[in-house]
Amino acid sequence: MEDQKSAPRCEFLFVHQDVVDQVNRAMPGEEELFDLAELFKIFGDSTRVRILYVLFEAEMCVCDIAQLLGMTQSAISHQLQVLKKSKLVKYRREGKTVFYSLADDHVRAILDQGMEHVTE
Numbered sequence: 001m002e003d004q005k006s007a008p009r010c011e012f013l014f015v016h017q018d019v020v021d022q023v024n025r026a027m028p029g030e031e032e033l034f035d036l037a038e039l040f041k042i043f044g045d046s047t048r049v050r051i052l053y054v055l056f057e058a059e060m061c062v063c064d065i066a067q068l069l070g071m072t073q074s075a076i077s078h079q080l081q082v083l084k085k086s087k088l089v090k091y092r093r094e095g096k097t098v099f100y101s102l103a104d105d106h107v108r109a110i111l112d113q114g115m116e117h118v119t120e
Contacts, residue, residue: 042086047071048079049111055089056108059101 028036042048047069054065062080066073080100083089090103102108 039086042082042088043110043114045079045082047075048083051076051079051083052088052102052107052111055100055102056111059099061097061099065100 050069051065054060054068060068062073062076065071065080066076069076080089080091084091084100087103088107089100091098091100093099
């Protein structure tokens with residue numbers, strides 16, 4: 001059996017209290033961190049990400065998105081409800097048709113940064 005070197009451990013002999021205090025002041029509150037984690041969960045589904053990329057290009061109705069992505073209207077509607085609840089997409093009615101679009105430029109920025117990260 002090979003000897004394994006143990007990882008360095010902090011023995012709490014000296015705490016850098018000034019750094020700990022500075023970071024503690026800068027940390028968001030628990031509720032904000034929870035909300036942020038919930039937002040990132042929304043991006044954890046590739047269908048939702050695909051829908052968001054579709055909406056980068058054009059405002060579209062459920063039937064058009066379903067046709068484009070090769071999915072059922074029911075599946076697309078479900079995912080759009082999740083995105084709408086999370087305030088990532090908005091909608092408008094035109095007669096009986098509902099058109100969806102990105103809620104704001106933050107959505108594009110989030111995905112652009114994520115794509116930049118994964119393609120580095």
